[in-house]
Amino acid sequence: MRFNEKELVSLSRQPSQRAAELGMKGPKKGDVVKKRLVKLVVNFLFYFRTDEEEPLGALLLEQCRVEREDDQAFSIAFLDEAERKYLFECDSQEQCLEWIDSIVKASYEFMRKNLIFYRTEIHRMTGKDPLEQYGISDETRFQVNSGLQPITKEA
Amino acid sequence: MKLHKKILTHYLSCNSPVDKEGYLYKKGERNTSYQKRWFVLKGNLLFYKDRPGDRDLIGVIVLEGCSVQLCESEEQFAFSLVFSETGLGLRTYKLAAEDQPNQESWIKALLSANHSFLSLLVRDLEKQYEEMRREAYSSDTYQRSTVIGPDAERLAQSLITINSSPSSLKLGPGLREGRSYSTNHLLQAPPISSKPVCKRSPKLWPKRNAHVTPINGPTPPLGEWPLVGSGPLEDFGELHEHYGKEVKELRADWLQRKQGEEDNQEEDLIDFG
Numbered sequence: 335m336r337f338n339e340k341e342l343v344s345l346s347r348q349p350s351q352r353a354a355e356l357g358m359k360g361p362k363k364g365d366v367v368k369k370r371l372v373k374l375v376v377n378f379l380f381y382f383r384t385d386e387e388e389p390l391g392a393l394l395l396e397q398c399r400v401e402r403e404d405d406q407a408f409s410i411a412f413l414d415e416a417e418r419k420y421l422f423e424c425d426s427q428e429q430c431l432e433w434i435d436s437i438v439k440a441s442y443e444f445m446r447k448n449l450i451f452y453r454t455e456i457h458r459m460t461g462k463d464p465l466e467q468y469g470i471s472d473e474t475r476f477q478v479n480s481g482l483q484p485i486t487k488e489a
Numbered sequence: 490m491k492l493h494k495k496i497l498t499h500y501l502s503c504n505s506p507v508d509k510e511g512y513l514y515k516k517g518e519r520n521t522s523y524q525k526r527w528f529v530l531k532g533n534l535l536f537y538k539d540r541p542g543d544r545d546l547i548g549v550i551v552l553e554g555c556s557v558q559l560c561e562s563e564e565q566f567a568f569s570l571v572f573s574e575t576g577l578g579l580r581t582y583k584l585a586a587e588d589q590p591n592q593e594s595w596i597k598a599l600l601s602a603n604h605s606f607l608s609l610l611v612r613d614l615e616k617q618y619e620e621m622r623r624e625a626y627s628s629d630t631y632q633r634s635t636v637i638g639p640d641a642e643r644l645a646q647s648l649i650t651i652n653s654s655p656s657s658l659k660l661g662p663g664l665r666e667g668r669s670y671s672t673n674h675l676l677q678a679p680p681i682s683s684k685p686v687c688k689r690s691p692k693l694w695p696k697r698n699a700h701v702t703p704i705n706g707p708t709p710p711l712g713e714w715p716l717v718g719s720g721p722l723e724d725f726g727e728l729h730e731h732y733g734k735e736v737k738e739l740r741a742d743w744l745q746r747k748q749g750e751e752d753n754q755e756e757d758l759i760d761f762g
Contacts, residue, residue, distance in 0.1 A: 335494050336548030341572045341579050343490055345553050376533065376553055376604035391491040396500040396532065413499045442532035442604060443505050445611045452614035459621050464614055470601075475508045 346373065346380040346389045352436045355384060357407075357423030361415075367423060377440045379410075393420070400437050406430050410437065450478055497534065497549055507531055509598045510541070511591065514564060516583035523564050523585055533604050550582060557599045566592040570599065 353373040358381060359365050370390070371382040377396060380389040399411045401419075408430055409419040424430040438444060453476065456464045465471045509530040514523035515537065526537040526547065535550040550570065560569040564585035573579035586592035601607075 335498070335546045337492050337494070337497075338550050338572070338580060338582075339490060339492070341554060342492065342551050344572070344577065344579060345551065346490075348554070378551075389490050391493065393493055394496045394500060394534075396496070397503050397505075398496075412493075412496050442607065445604075445607045446505075446532075449607065449611045449614060452611070452618045456614065456618055456621060459625065464617055468610075475506055477506075 342378075342392060343388055345375055345378065346382075346392065347387075348375055350375045351440070352433065354424075354429065354433075356433075357421075359421040359423075361418035361420055367421070372422065374436055374440060377442050379437065395437055395441050396443055398441075400434050402430070402434065408434050446475065449476060454478060497536075498546060500534070501529065501531055501536055501546070505531065508602065509595065511595070512587060513537075513595065514585040516564075516585075523583075530598055530602060533602050535599070535602070552599065552602045553604060554579075557596050559596075568592060568596050 350373045353371065355369060356372045357367040358370040358372060359367045369384060371384050373380045373382065373389075374395075377394060379393040379395055381391055381393075382389045393410070393412070395410075397412070397414075399416070401409050401411070403409045403421060405427055406425065406429070407421060407423045409421050411417075411419045422433065424433060453464055456462070463471050465473075465476060470476065507529055510528060512525055513528045515526050515528075516523050526539065527541045527543070529536045529538075533552045535552055536546055537548055537550075538546050552570070555570045555572045558569050558571055560567050560583065562583060562585065564583075566587065566589055567583060567585040569584065570582040572581065584595070586595055
């Protein structure tokens with residue numbers, strides 16, 4: 335599958351919400367912890383070998399589960415494969431919690447759900463649809479019933 | 490750089506909503522003819538394959554850092570995704586729709602597909618929601634109107650920029666000649682009115698905002714786009730700085746003028762010879 339690599343690499347060089355050197359371990363058996371510069375840009379997690387300009391890889395942070403693993407570590411599981419996790423080791427509890435928070439909130443789908451929630455609530459409280467002022471009320475992506483699970487059912 | 494593609498294909502096939510899909514013609518990289526492909530837009534990713542039923546994807550375009558522009562082309566209803574104006578060697582994807590309504594619809598969808606658009610929108614609604622809840626519990630009888638904050642105005646500006654097209658939908662340097670767009674009701678953003686109940690004086694929030702791409706001016710370099718990666722604290726800090734500067738300048742101005750007036754007053758009004 336082709337992708338716009340140059341443009342994605344360019345994206346990895348943009349100012350980031352969160353970037354730090356963390357210990358990173360891949361999901362495969364036999365993978366070991368390696369020091370990587372991990373950088374969060376929009377809903378992508380890039381990881382670099384320290385002092386290298388081009389990232390080693392990019393992980394899309396959608397449909398993933400982020401979990402606290404330890405005092406100072408968290409993991410991200412993709413593809414509903416709970417056992418195949420990427421592990422990240424931080425320097426402190428605080429840093430670990432901050433990373434988890436940022437990663438969860440970076441997801442496009444997470445933002446979409448929040449948008450629909452606020453929209454629904456504001457409409458309920460005021461009788462007005464807040465998206466109307468922007469002329470985007472009709473867009474399917476912001477509809478409550480567009481194939482999404484209702485918020486209340488989320489664990 | 491390794492892109493973990495399985496994660497992308499999994500995202501595509503999961504039950505989150507598809508934002509738009511349909512046939513578009515795509516100009517090849519080597520083979521410069523336009524090929525018909527089935528495109529699926531989800532979030533800030535544009536996937537494409539041969540036919541809707543195909544399991545295999547041909548490719549994906551990450552829609553961050555690009556502008557959507559009308560373009561000159563042998564093909565009708567063409568538009569392009571331009572990743573770089575500044576010679577960084579980044580690509581321009583040329584696409585064409587089957588007809589004008591589709592062209593319009595795709596351009597609109599792609600313009601607002603980026604992460605920051607949604608991020609700003611959510612932040613804005615979140616503020617409205619919180620304001621509303623505060624009002625609901627306060628003892629004052631406040632009009633239950635939608636309070637439009639500075640972020641909203643900024644967002645509204647960028648949406649109006651998207652929605653009203655002079656002769657092109659380009660958010661980039663200069664204006665290309667070429668097709669003008671018939672604006673239909675879908676593209677018109679209703680005018681934003683600041684209700685009297687809004688606590689902030691309209692004067693303090695000038696329409697010219699630091700974070701809106703000027704439609705007639707040069708595109709700020711990619712590093713200056715407030716879009717990628719700016720957290721809420723940064724944004725507010727910047728906004729605060731920006732308006733703080735204006736206030737400081739105004740104040741300095743006023744003080745200077747005041748000085749000037751005092752100086753003049755030292756002269757006697759009547760010449761006593």
